[in-house]
Amino acid sequence: MLSPTPEQNTSDSAIFMVLRQMRLPLIVLILTFTFAIVGMMAMPGKDNLGNPWNMDVFEAFYFMSYTASTIGYGELPYPFSTPQRLWVILSIFVTVVAWTYAIGKLVSLLRDDAFRTAVSTQRFARAVERLQEPFVLVVGFGDSGRRLGRLLDANGQQFVVLDKDTQRITQLPLESLSRYVPAHPADGVDPKELIRAGLGLKHCTAVAALTDDEEANLAVVMTASLLAPNVPVVARATEPIMMKRMAAFGDPMIVDPFDLFGDELVVELQKPQTLQLLRWLVSEPGSECPAAERTLEPGKWIIAGEGHFAHRLADDLTKSGNIVTIIDPEVSTESFGATMRRLLPSSAGFAAATDNDTTNLSLLMAAKRLSPEMYLVARQNEPVNQPLFDALNPDSVLVPTWLIAREAIARIGTPLLWRFIEEAKKKTNEWSDNLLTEISRVDHESRPRLWGQSIDPSLFPPLQSWLADGDSRLGELLRDPDRRDISTDLLALMVLRGDDAHVLPSHDFRIEAGDEMLLAGNRAAHESLEDIFTVRAAFDYAVKGNRSKWAWSPIP
């Protein structure tokens, strides 16, 4: 058989494969039927009056149909003569075998692995094509991919999953996500698979390359930047050489958990409320505000570990004014213990940063015993060790997969959120603290919905005149479309105009065409705002104060 080209393979290869394989059984079936029918017609018989009688084509076909399929109504329309019966014996053996052969072949084809793979591939491609909402293509469904998937789902975003490992794909339905997520076991390194998974489709808004294999991630970044240059890509990478190579392709957002952790830790030590705010904003809607960590003045730090991560962390801590000593527990157990005992009492913080969880846990235990007030930082390598780290409860834990998922959702999840986070990082701790209070007011202390709203008169014509009269204030959009004298529980976090971000704009802020707003609010507020932006009467009343005669008439 010819190897199918990619385009053909996507659409209907499975059915073609079956049809081709069924050619011989079907021809055998037709020929044996014909043979039996012709024979039945030739055999001399007698009708009920004893006159010589021969079956015609119809009667013979009728008889053979029920005989070959082993249904067997008997001798119709008249009892058979001996020559006819002899022929029936022969016919039964031939046609029943042919029938069984054809059906057996069909069943074996349907159970064939290649066929089933082809069918599931086809089903996946169709499911992706049929998606009517924006989706994120997640390549690699390991721990970080799964966490990202849960966050996307909780934020009401569709996604599509590719993973080399069939088992991960078959386990996807166990995630109990709120939507049907098309998933396919395939290697993202293959551009054909990425195209099948929706890369380049209108609705594919972002790609996340989160496999364990950095080279595979590089391949995904490369494919995406060449085939869909405008689609943002988030890629996991920790090795500098890979980051450099990725950076050569467009402008992918490279997520390095080790680098991120250092940055977060520095923010955490100096501005715990800011970190609290950022973590809350990227958590699932409805979740509670995470607890604040304690602050720590710059001081002496000990990092136990070697390699990339320890040095990265040391750099970040040094930059923020700490004095850092790196010791390697692998070198010599004895001198290591001595150094620990010598340095620990005078240190403010201790980081267990080796790539072995058992070592990290034992180091943490030791440090905790020597100095209970010490600020403890732990690196957790394996997700399965979560309960142990929870029990030990260090001040800060690095879980790479969790960090990756959080960073990815912040960058490709809600539009504008990443920009807001960048701006918020520049602000003071007090600013974050105030904002935390304000946000918790919006939706009963739980994390409100976050969404982007663009001011686009071409999508909603009534905006045109409102924007044109030069007095378009943000506060007018935040009014309740049922009672315009009260404001809905909406918080405008940011207005992005061109490349200028206006963080926490006041109600007097002047809105212009083309602005992008990032809003936080509860469900009712979200729906009210959607009414204002889709229903002319709601817009006229809430924004302009005109009670329309045709209340709730949809826009023409």
Added chain:
Amino acid sequence: MNLSKVLFGFFVLLAATLNFGFFIGDLEVTAHHNPVELFAALVVSLIVTVMKLGERTQRGAVILAASLVADLQLIIAATAWAYYDTTGASGISGAEMATVVSLSGGALVANLVSVVLLVIETATFDRR
């Protein structure tokens, strides 16, 4: 020489010739049209269809379509014949035979299209 191509050419031509054999003659004269020939034409036409199942080339797909049309017309003709032959008092009448034959005439056109396509395919084969 490719055996499957020989077989396929054989069946396409045979379907057309059998169909023609049944069709030729006075429309209403029952004696001019042998039902066994209609049956044979139907069988051969079915074989042609099956041989083109799963075809991916453009020309193969058109031949498949043409033979499906022929199958359809011949099945209707055969059904009509079986119905008329068994329900009427004295076998099939002239007018009824005309219906059967004209249905098989439609199938003949489809079969001729298959033959023409086959000839074109053969003629262009060397140049590819």
